[in-house]
Amino acid sequence: MQDLPEEFATALAAYERHLVAERDLTPHTVRAYLGDLSGMLTHAAALGCTRLDDLDIRTLRSWLANQQTLGKARTTMARRATAVRVFTAWALRTGRATADAGAQLGSPKAHKPLPPALDVTQARALLDAAASQADDGSPVGLRDVAILELLYATGARVGExxxxxxxxxxxxxxxxxxFGKGRKERTVPYGLPADQALGRWLAEARPVLFVPGSGAALFLGARGGxxxxxxxRSMVHRRLEDVPGAPDLGPHGLRHTAATHLLEGGADLRTVQEMLGHASLATTQIYTHVTTDRLRKAYHLAHPRA
Incomplete structure (x- = not known):
């Protein structure tokens, strides 16, 4: 920020405080937003802009086009365009600019590959293998079973x-x-297998790993923190090695798996959206591909001209 014109640097510093104090975003998200905006403002400064009111749609489109020439992925460009639109709207709202330069900035439509997921048999094999290895009562083994069961049962993010x-x-x-993104709170149900795994962890294993500094944390590491x-993430990858034919997924893959299996089982999109904590239903709709086989079977059973 020190190489930016003074007004740009001041605005970016104020925006950082806004993201941290008012929006309560994670440090990783804040760094990503500031990096995107710093790049845009540096580009604008190179074109002779020194004030936020100097920004216009041509400058922003020039910056976005430059991202394309640098070979940035469409998803990256879409994220950066969104970051700029949110920033310019904030600048107008807070009186730092007299117009919203980013209001007309479009985003490249990102290709949305289907997220990899385990099938039901593989998910069951993952959980059964972890439970079998924890039969010796090892605290870490019981903890891993509880985490895996909860990830799959709730579709929660690993950070959550x-x-x-x-x-x-x-x-x-x-x-x-x-508590999801932006500290938004939601209540998510889980099933009996996850409850049983949590019960064993809390009664038999957590007290073994507990140290004075453990506090109220539900899941503890090997040293008690x-x-x-x-x-x-490392644990999930390692446990999946025990499942023949399973894709190499991390915790986010278990989140995809939970959403996929909910929809395949008949859950509606709104329910899955609420469970996953998606702000927009459009984000949840990426999972609708999983219902294709179920819809096709229903069509052939029900339609007279199938």
Missing amino acids: VCTLDIDDVDRSRRVVRV RIDQRAV
Whole structure:
């Protein structure tokens, strides 16, 4: 930010405070937004812009076109265009600009590949193999089973599971309180297998790993601190090696798997959207491909001209 014109640097610093204090975004998301905006403002400065009111749609489109010539992926360009639109709208709203330069900035339509997922047999094999290996009562093994069961049962993000506290789980109703992106709270149900795995972890294993600094964290690492996302990712990859033919997925793959199996089982999109914590139904609709086979079978059974 130090190489930017003074007004650009000042606005970017204020926007960072807005993202952290008002929108409560994660440090990773804040860094990504600031990186995108810094690149746009640097491009604008090279074209002679020094004030936010100097930004116009031609400048922004020039910056986006430059991203394309650099070989950036369409998904990256779409994300950066969104970051700029949100920033220019904020600048207008806070009186730092007299017009919203990004309001007309379009986004390249991103290709949405179908997310990989386990089939039902593979998901069952993953959980059965982990449970079998935990039969010796090892604390880490019981913890891994509980995490895997909860990831698959709720479709929660790995970061959401790692930040859970004991009080976030209501075993009497079999629901868990999850804090998603932007600290948005949602309540997600889970089934009996996950509850049984959580019960064993809490009664038999967590007390073994507990140390004075463990606090209220639901899941603990080997040294007693709150478990780290990287440790969970490594665990999921390692456990999937025990499942013949399974794709190499991380925790996010289990989230895709949960959504896929819910829809295949007859759940509606709104229900899945609520469970996953998607702000937009359009995000959830990427999973609708999984219903094709079910719809085709229903069509052949029900339509007189099938």
